[in-house]
Amino acid sequence: MASLNLIEKITILFSEGKGQQAIDILTEESLRLKRDGKMGASKKLANIIKKIPTLKKSFSGASSNDDIKLIDISTTKESGLIKKYRPKVTMEEVVLNTSAKVKVQNLLREWEDFERLSKHDLFPANRILFYGPPGTGKTLLANAIAQHLDFPLVLVRLDELISSFLGETGKNIRDIFHIASKESVVLLLDEIDTIAKFRSDEKELGELKRVVTVLLQNIDFFSGKSIIIGATNHDEILDKAIWRRFPLKIRFDLPDTESRKLLLKLYFDKTPHDVDFNLVSLITEGLNGSDIFDIVQSAKKYSIMSGGDKITNAMLAKSYLTIANAENTQKKPSKKISYQLSQELKDAGFKLREIESISGIAYTTLRDNLK
Numbered sequence: 001m002a003s004l005n006l007i008e009k010i011t012i013l014f015s016e017g018k019g020q021q022a023i024d025i026l027t028e029e030s031l032r033l034k035r036d037g038k039m040g041a042s043k044k045l046a047n048i049i050k051k052i053p054t055l056k057k058s059f060s061g062a063s064s065n066d067d068i069k070l071i072d073i074s075t076t077k078e079s080g081l082i083k084k085y086r087p088k089v090t091m092e093e094v095v096l097n098t099s100a101k102v103k104v105q106n107l108l109r110e111w112e113d114f115e116r117l118s119k120h121d122l123f124p125a126n127r128i129l130f131y132g133p134p135g136t137g138k139t140l141l142a143n144a145i146a147q148h149l150d151f152p153l154v155l156v157r158l159d160e161l162i163s164s165f166l167g168e169t170g171k172n173i174r175d176i177f178h179i180a181s182k183e184s185v186v187l188l189l190d191e192i193d194t195i196a197k198f199r200s201d202e203k204e205l206g207e208l209k210r211v212v213t214v215l216l217q218n219i220d221f222f223s224g225k226s227i228i229i230g231a232t233n234h235d236e237i238l239d240k241a242i243w244r245r246f247p248l249k250i251r252f253d254l255p256d257t258e259s260r261k262l263l264l265k266l267y268f269d270k271t272p273h274d275v276d277f278n279l280v281s282l283i284t285e286g287l288n289g290s291d292i293f294d295i296v297q298s299a300k301k302y303s304i305m306s307g308g309d310k311i312t313n314a315m316l317a318k319s320y321l322t323i324a325n326a327e328n329t330q331k332k333p334s335k336k337i338s339y340q341l342s343q344e345l346k347d348a349g350f351k352l353r354e355i356e357s358i359s360g361i362a363y364t365t366l367r368d369n370l371k
Helices: 002-015 019-035 039-060 073-079 098-112 114-118 138-149 158-164 166-182 193-200 207-220 257-268 277-283 289-305 313-324 335-347 352-359 363-369
Strands: 082-085 127-131 153-157 186-190 227-232 248-251
Touching (some): 019 039, 019 207, 098 114, 098 138, 127 138, 138 153, 138 186, 158 186, 193 207, 257 289, 277 335, 313 335, 352 363
Parallel strands (some): 127 227, 127 248, 186 227
């Protein structure tokens, strides 16, 4: 009887042009079956749900206000909440730890063999979680994967999307996933930890909780020829429900000495320099890729503005100390490294008063400790 009541309700909703409400009810029913251990029935219903967006008009007899109307991503570029573009970053521009590199190589091989795998009812990983400290290359890698596979990248800033368009967020999320089901894209859900914040906050009720449910449902039942990447800097707050929705997990660590050396060479590219990469890779310990990029860019600017013909250790030292001692920075070098950088400046002809203003180390301390 319950099944007949459900069928009757769904039929009425479609006949009234309320297709999205019908989809929501069917999705909830599929999740209920899954929770009850009826995996076969849940999977069958999920497969039916995937086909519904293309069938809704035939059920309703005419187009309705409740039909899925895809958001025009181009109109949201000004807000910065959703962006769709063709990345130019290549895999050669991404420096990863060994474990992450192996996982990414396997992922790309699977997608390159998509057709051969699909003939055997096997499919590449399409739900991936990127997690780790800020500035370690999560967004960069998502861009490189999209470029390698020749997919557009759709970047969604979840935190701002949910906060800014609360009344329409549920529909926007469905629209975004609908795009990913109809076109091969890399869908990057930035700040996926936003879901965990709302799930764990007992004060958040109603619309916010419903939006989170819609997002999780769309991740659960996604099966398009696209890749969904969830990215977070705060994996410690993600609950098990979110972790299990991303079968492939890739951790991003701060670069080790060898990785920092590779990053320096990558960022210098063809820029003339007289830099000891071994030394600089040692004294940049604790910095992420983004920090090192900023230091190199600052040194390039300093070299040009000072009329130099190449970048030196001293220029990098000056850039590092200037950035590290800027207001609100959390990247201050240790005392030992500060002295090493200051020594580089002194050897390059900087006066102690100049080094004092750059490093923040007192003149008398510099006088007593530098050679």
